Amino acid sequence: MKRTAKRALVALTTGAVGAAIVAVLPLPQASAAAVGSATGYASSNGGTTGGNGGSTVRATTGTQIHQALCSRASSSTPITIEVSGTINHGNTTKVSGSSCNTAADKIELKEISNVTIIGVGSGAVFDQLGIHIRDSSNIIIQNVTVRNVKKSGSPTSNGGDAIGMESTVRNVWVDHVTLEASGGESEGYDGLFDMKDNTQYVTLSYSILRNSGRGGLIGSSESDTSNGFVTFHHNYYSNIDSRTPLLRGGIAHIYNNYYYSLNESGINSRAGARAKVENNYFQNSKDVLGTFYTDAAGTWQTAGNILDNVTWSATSSDHKPAGPSMASTTTVSVPYSYRLDGASCTPDVVRSTAGANTGIRTSTGSCSTTGPSPTTPAPTTPGPTTPAPTTPPPTQPSGTNLSLSGGADGSSKASGTSYGNVKDGSLSTYWSPSGTTGSISIKWSAATTVGRINIREVSSAVTAYRVINADTGAVLKTGSGAGVISFTPTSLKKVTFEITGASSAPRIAEFETYAS
Numbered sequence: 343m344k345r346t347a348k349r350a351l352v353a354l355t356t357g358a359v360g361a362a363i364v365a366v367l368p369l370p371q372a373s374a375a376a377v378g379s380a381t382g383y384a385s386s387n388g389g390t391t392g393g394n395g396g397s398t399v400r401a402t403t404g405t406q407i408h409q410a411l412c413s414r415a416s417s418s419t420p421i422t423i424e425v426s427g428t429i430n431h432g433n434t435t436k437v438s439g440s441s442c443n444t445a446a447d448k449i450e451l452k453e454i455s456n457v458t459i460i461g462v463g464s465g466a467v468f469d470q471l472g473i474h475i476r477d478s479s480n481i482i483i484q485n486v487t488v489r490n491v492k493k494s495g496s497p498t499s500n501g502g503d504a505i506g507m508e509s510t511v512r513n514v515w516v517d518h519v520t521l522e523a524s525g526g527e528s529e530g531y532d533g534l535f536d537m538k539d540n541t542q543y544v545t546l547s548y549s550i551l552r553n554s555g556r557g558g559l560i561g562s563s564e565s566d567t568s569n570g571f572v573t574f575h576h577n578y579y580s581n582i583d584s585r586t587p588l589l590r591g592g593i594a595h596i597y598n599n600y601y602y603s604l605n606e607s608g609i610n611s612r613a614g615a616r617a618k619v620e621n622n623y624f625q626n627s628k629d630v631l632g633t634f635y636t637d638a639a640g641t642w643q644t645a646g647n648i649l650d651n652v653t654w655s656a657t658s659s660d661h662k663p664a665g666p667s668m669a670s671t672t673t674v675s676v677p678y679s680y681r682l683d684g685a686s687c688t689p690d691v692v693r694s695t696a697g698a699n700t701g702i703r704t705s706t707g708s709c710s711t712t713g714p715s716p717t718t719p720a721p722t723t724p725g726p727t728t729p730a731p732t733t734p735p736p737t738q739p740s741g742t743n744l745s746l747s748g749g750a751d752g753s754s755k756a757s758g759t760s761y762g763n764v765k766d767g768s769l770s771t772y773w774s775p776s777g778t779t780g781s782i783s784i785k786w787s788a789a790t791t792v793g794r795i796n797i798r799e800v801s802s803a804v805t806a807y808r809v810i811n812a813d814t815g816a817v818l819k820t821g822s823g824a825g826v827i828s829f830t831p832t833s834l835k836k837v838t839f840e841i842t843g844a845s846s847a848p849r850i851a852e853f854e855t856y857a858s
Contacts, residue, residue, distance in 0.1 A: 375422060376458050376482045376517070377702045377713075382573025382595060384515040384545035385678050392458030392482030392515070396420025400462075402427040404434025404449055404471060411454060412439030420456040425486065426463040430471055431497045445474075448500040452476045461485035464845060465699045465778075472500025479512040487520040487698045488534075495530035502532030508562075511541040519549045520697045520842075524820075526555025526583055533585065537569050538562040542592075545573040548704060550580070550697040553817060557586040560594065564613045564638050567591025574599060575680070576688075576705055578696040581605070581815040589615035589640060595676050597621050598683050598705070600692040603815030604630055611640030618674035621646040621685040626815065628653050632663040641672035648685040681707025693753040693780075700777040743767075744792065744855040745784045752782040753840075756847065764853040772800050772849040779844060783812055784855050785836035793831030796854040797824035797839055806843030812836035824850075831858055 380390040399410045401423050410423050419441065429449070436446040444450040448471060451457060455478055465487065472491040475481055483505065493502025500506050504521040507514060521534040534551045535558030537544060551557050557579055560569045570592020577599045579586045583606045587594070590613040597620045601608060604627035611617045612633055619642050624630040630652055633639045637660050647668065654665040664671075683691050687709035695703045695711050703713035750761040756774035763771035764782055773782055795809065802824070809819040809827060811834050818837075819829040837855060841848050 376460055376484050376515075378517070378704060380482070380513075380515040380517075380545060381547055381680065382545035382575060382678065383543050383571040383676075384513055384573065386571065387513055387543040390480055390482060390513040390515040390543070390545075391456075392480060393420045393422035393456055394458070396422060396456065398422045398424060400424050400426070404429045405437060407449055407459070408435070408437035408442065408444040411444065411451070411457070412437045412442035414441040417441045417454045418456050422458040422460065424460055424462045425466040426461065428467045428469050430469045431499070434471060447471075447498070449473045450476075451478050451481060453478060455479045455481075458482040458484070459486065461487075461698055465843070467843075468504075470497055470499060472503050473505045474500045474503075475505070475507040475511055475514060477509050477511070479514075481511075481514045482517070483515075483519060484517045485519070485698050485702060487522070489520075489522045490524055490531070492530040493532045498530075502530065503536045504534045506533070506536045507541045507544070508537070508539045509541075510539070511537070512543055514541075514544045515547070516545070516549065517547045518696070518698060518700065518702050521549065521551045521554075522842075523554035525553070528555075532556060533558045535587070536562075537572065538566055540568040542569060542571045544571070545575075546577060547573070548576045548692075548696050548702075550578045551582065551586075552578070552580040554581075555583040556588075557582045557584070559585055559588040559590070560592055560615070561588075561590025561613065564590060564636065567613055567615075570594070570615075573597075573676075576683075576692055576695060578602070578692045579604065579608075581817070584608070584634070585610060588612065589617055591615050593674060594618070595674070597680070598685075598688050598691070599623075600689045600696075601625065601627055601630060603627060605815075607632070607634045609642070610634045611642050612636050613638045613640060615640035616672050616674050617642045618676065619644045619647060621682055621688065623648045623650065623685050623688040624652050625650040625689070627651075629655050629663045629665070631665065631668060632661075634661055634663075636660055643670045643672055643674045644668045645670075646682075646685050648688075681705060683707060683709050694776055697779060699779055741856050741858070744786075744790055744857065745853055748784045748786045748790075748855070750782065750784055750853070753780040759849075764850050767852070769798065769800075769851045772851045774847055774849050775841065778847055779841050780848075781810075781838050781840040782850055782853055783836050783838040784853055785812070787835070789833045789835055790855075791831050791833050791857050792837050792855045793858040794826065794828045794856040795837065795839065796826050796852070796856070797850060798852040798854070799824050800849035800851050803844045803846045803848045804841050805845055806841070808840045808842060810838040810840055812838045 608630035
């Protein structure tokens with residue numbers, strides 16, 4: 343992203359609502375831009391460039407994001423907003439101006455164009471606060487996490503959508519983001535990635551969507567068929583009940599995605615929709631493609647997909663699974679070139695590239711990856727190559743460490759580290775993910791009851807985690823930090839410790855497991 347030219351970086355700080363206090367900080371580079379370029383349908387219709395060519399501002403609150411939009415010369419003046427820290431209801435207010443139309447309960451990109459929002463530094467998290475795009479065009483959102491946005495309960499935001507688009511939206515590229523909830527509609531959540539009322543030319547790439555009843559939709563009803571031209575590629579869908587996505591009319595291109603634990607249904611093509619579905623990997627899932635919950639059928643073209651432990655329901659008048667053969671029922675041509683990985687390597691490629699704070703790495707199209715390093719800056723003071731292990735906590739779980747008799751695998755591993763290091767009984771060896779987030783698992787050949795784990799770090803870095811029953815995808819525990827973690831004893835063959843947030847590159851010396 344560096345350039346030879348020099349210019350100032352404008353940093354916005356919170357002032358009175360509707361006014362921005364501007365401090366000019368010297369920065370030896372030109373205006374920042376999104377990493378890479380838009381792919382898929384977002385590259386069509388004139389392309390999606392976001393705020394490229396405009397000024398760059400920094401924001402650590404939602405109010406500052408709104409101030410940046412409202413301080414532009416016009417609603418179409420290009421701007422890149424570099425975001426870090428946690429954005430929530432407490433630091434997001436409505437800001438007024440001639441170049442904006444904002445609201446206090448969401449990040450509002452309304453009646454504007456030519457904007458990039460990109461997470462930098464140690465990461466940007468939109469906590470219980472959705473991003474709403476309405477009557478807008480040429481928008482890029484990259485390297486951010488949006489979590490636990492609710493449509494009921496408290497607080498509510500954006501109709502319960504993590505990212506929602508509606509009412510004449512054109513050319514949006516959402517890339518390397520993590521979108522997650524903590525349940526379904528009964529728990530107050532809606533969709534993670536929704537498009538309706540004439541939204542077109544959108545790409546969702548290299549992103550994680552997880553732990554939600556609904557992945558996302560294109561079209562709000564069977565009559566809302568003005569949406570389409572959407573590409574989904576190299577995304578990781580995990581523990582989603584349905585809508586991965588739901589298509590009502592229009593065309594979607596869905597390739598090289600990794601689907602794990604789709605609990606009720608997956609890609610739902612309805613109301614005349616046409617989906618090109620190729621080289622995806624579906625695992626431990628049900629009814630991954632078809633027309634579901636309606637008699638208004640859609641169609642699909644399939645090729646190269648892998649089904650790993652996928653089950654299919656019986657056909658009925660309003661439930662028409664595509665399996666087990668997944669035969670094509672239409673043909674779909676796309677107007678752009680793209681790099682297609684083999685389905686068999688898609689899980690590995692996606693695990694090493696998808697989500698926020700993973701380095702904005704991408705696929706080469708030949709089952710390998712390339713790209714810049716993670717955005718978390720390196721320490722300013724050099725330290726030892728391998729930090730000394732921390733002193734173990736004084737109280738350790740009692741009983742047998744079951745990990746010693748099991749195996750280990752994970753989502754990725756940094757150079758010089760090994761999965762097996764977490765179960766060798768030594769605090770002088772460790773595993774690290776290739777970025778600041780990732781997962782490590784302990785597995786056995788037979789079902790084993792586990793009710794407590796002990797994550798022993800070389801140095802404290804983990805800030806957020808999930809413990810997952812990898813047999814079913816069920817989340818056994820979420821929390822912050824590491825150490826001893828207890829949950830309801832569960833019989834399983836594989837338990838996963840997933841790091842969803844970290845202050846620096848995590849180093850896990852031991853992943854101990856105990857019956858209770």
